[in-house]
Amino acid sequence: MNTDTNNTTNPTDPAPAPDLVRPFRIAVPQAELDDLRARLRSARWPVEVGGQGWERGVPVGYLRELAEYWADGYDWRAWEARLNAYPQFVTEIDGLDIHFLHIRSGRADALPLVLTHGWPGSVVEFVELIEPLARDFHLVIPSIPGFGFSGPVAEAGWSSGRIAAAWAELMRRLGYERYGAQGGDFGSGISRALALAEPERVVGVHVNGGTTYPSAAEDDPTLTDRERARVRRMNTFMNEAGGYLAIQSTRPQTLAYGLTDSPVGQLAWMVDKFRDMTDLAKELPHEAIDRDMILTHVTLYWLTGTAGSSAALYFEEARAWGEEQASDVPLAVSLFTVQDIALRRDEERINNVVRWNDHDRGGHFAAMEAPDLLLADIRDFFSAYQVQDRG
Structure with missing residues (x-):
C-alpha cells in the first residue's frame, strides 16, 4: 500500500499539541482474535x-457462509496494517478519548478537511479516499464517540451537537483555524452541527445523502419523478426495514447484550442494514461493498465492544431533537440513486445550498460504493476554498 502521503508534512503546518495528543497504533492481542473465531x-x-429470501431478514445460508469466511478466510491483520499505515492519534476531549487519523498534505495551500463516518460504519469507510484526498487536503478522520477506538461510551448525552463541539476542539488542538467538513449518514448531521457551532471557521460542508428527511407526500404534484421515487423509497424502507430505528432509539441497552456477546448476532444486525441501504441494483451486500471491508467494520465494532454504544447514538439523537436551526455556511449535497432520500426543497429551507449533484449509481454508503x-x-x-480561506 502506498503511504507516501504520510511523509508529506509541510514545515509550516501546525503541529498537534504534544501534551494533549498522543500517538495511537492498533495492536489487537491474538487471544481476542482467537476468541472471536x-x-x-x-x-x-x-x-x-x-x-x-431476505423478506424476513438475513437468510441463514447467506449469513452462515459469511460467518465461516469471517472465521477462516478473513484477515484482520492485513486490515490492521492497512490502517496503521496512516498516522493515528488519541486525545481526551470532554472526558472521552477521541481516536482519529491525521494525514497531512504536501500541498502548500491545502485546506484542512474533517471527514465523519456514520452507522454501521467507521473510519474504514474512507480508506479508498485517503490517498487521493491527501493530495489536496489535510485530513482529520475521527471515530465518532461510542464507535470503534473512541468508545465504548458510558455517559449519556453524546448527541450530534456534542460530537460537533468535540470536533471543533479537536481542530483547534491541531492548529486548524479554518477548515471544511464532510460526512454521510450520522456524519452529515455532525458536519452540519459543526458548521452551526463554528460558522466563522467552517468554510463549507459537503454531505452525501442530505441532512433532512422528505416532508412531502408521494402524491404531491409538485414533485419531480426522481423526487417522487425518493419519497416512495423512504416510505418503503420505513415500512419494511425501519424497525432498527425504533429499537436503537428506544432500547439500545437491551439490544447491546446480544450484539456484544454474539459475533454472529452482531454480523446479522449490521449486514442487514448494509443490504437495505446500498445500491438497489445490487442483490447482495457484498456486491455493493467489498466483503472484506464489510467484515472490517464488523470486526472493529466487535473488538472494541462498541456495537451497543454505537447503536445508542440513535437514542441520544431522539432525545436531543428540537427545532431545526438554519445554517448560512455553504452546503453541497451529493445524492447517490434513490437510496439517498433528501429533497432539495427541504435542504434549502434550513441550509445555504450552493451545490446539488444527483448520481445514477452508488447508494447510502457512497465512500465505499462510489x-x-x-x-x-x-x-x-x-477547490474554491483552497487558498483564500486557508487558516
Missing part, C-alpha cells in the same frame, strides 16, 4: 422459514 465456529443457528464520484464532488466543491 471460537465464538463463530460454535455459533447456534436459528430455524428458518424456507423460500422467503468513491470515485464522491471524490470528484468533494474536490470540486472545496
Whole structure:
C-alpha cells in the first residue's frame, strides 16, 4: 500500500499539541482474535422459514457462509496494517478519548478537511479516499464517540451537537483555524452541527445523502419523478426495514447484550442494514461493498465492544431533537440513486445550498460504493476554498 502521503508534512503546518495528543497504533492481542473465531465456529443457528429470501431478514445460508469466511478466510491483520499505515492519534476531549487519523498534505495551500463516518460504519469507510484526498487536503478522520477506538461510551448525552463541539476542539488542538467538513449518514448531521457551532471557521460542508428527511407526500404534484421515487423509497424502507430505528432509539441497552456477546448476532444486525441501504441494483451486500471491508467494520465494532454504544447514538439523537436551526455556511449535497432520500426543497429551507449533484449509481454508503464520484464532488466543491480561506 502506498503511504507516501504520510511523509508529506509541510514545515509550516501546525503541529498537534504534544501534551494533549498522543500517538495511537492498533495492536489487537491474538487471544481476542482467537476468541472471536471460537465464538463463530460454535455459533447456534436459528430455524428458518424456507423460500422467503431476505423478506424476513438475513437468510441463514447467506449469513452462515459469511460467518465461516469471517472465521477462516478473513484477515484482520492485513486490515490492521492497512490502517496503521496512516498516522493515528488519541486525545481526551470532554472526558472521552477521541481516536482519529491525521494525514497531512504536501500541498502548500491545502485546506484542512474533517471527514465523519456514520452507522454501521467507521473510519474504514474512507480508506479508498485517503490517498487521493491527501493530495489536496489535510485530513482529520475521527471515530465518532461510542464507535470503534473512541468508545465504548458510558455517559449519556453524546448527541450530534456534542460530537460537533468535540470536533471543533479537536481542530483547534491541531492548529486548524479554518477548515471544511464532510460526512454521510450520522456524519452529515455532525458536519452540519459543526458548521452551526463554528460558522466563522467552517468554510463549507459537503454531505452525501442530505441532512433532512422528505416532508412531502408521494402524491404531491409538485414533485419531480426522481423526487417522487425518493419519497416512495423512504416510505418503503420505513415500512419494511425501519424497525432498527425504533429499537436503537428506544432500547439500545437491551439490544447491546446480544450484539456484544454474539459475533454472529452482531454480523446479522449490521449486514442487514448494509443490504437495505446500498445500491438497489445490487442483490447482495457484498456486491455493493467489498466483503472484506464489510467484515472490517464488523470486526472493529466487535473488538472494541462498541456495537451497543454505537447503536445508542440513535437514542441520544431522539432525545436531543428540537427545532431545526438554519445554517448560512455553504452546503453541497451529493445524492447517490434513490437510496439517498433528501429533497432539495427541504435542504434549502434550513441550509445555504450552493451545490446539488444527483448520481445514477452508488447508494447510502457512497465512500465505499462510489468513491470515485464522491471524490470528484468533494474536490470540486472545496477547490474554491483552497487558498483564500486557508487558516
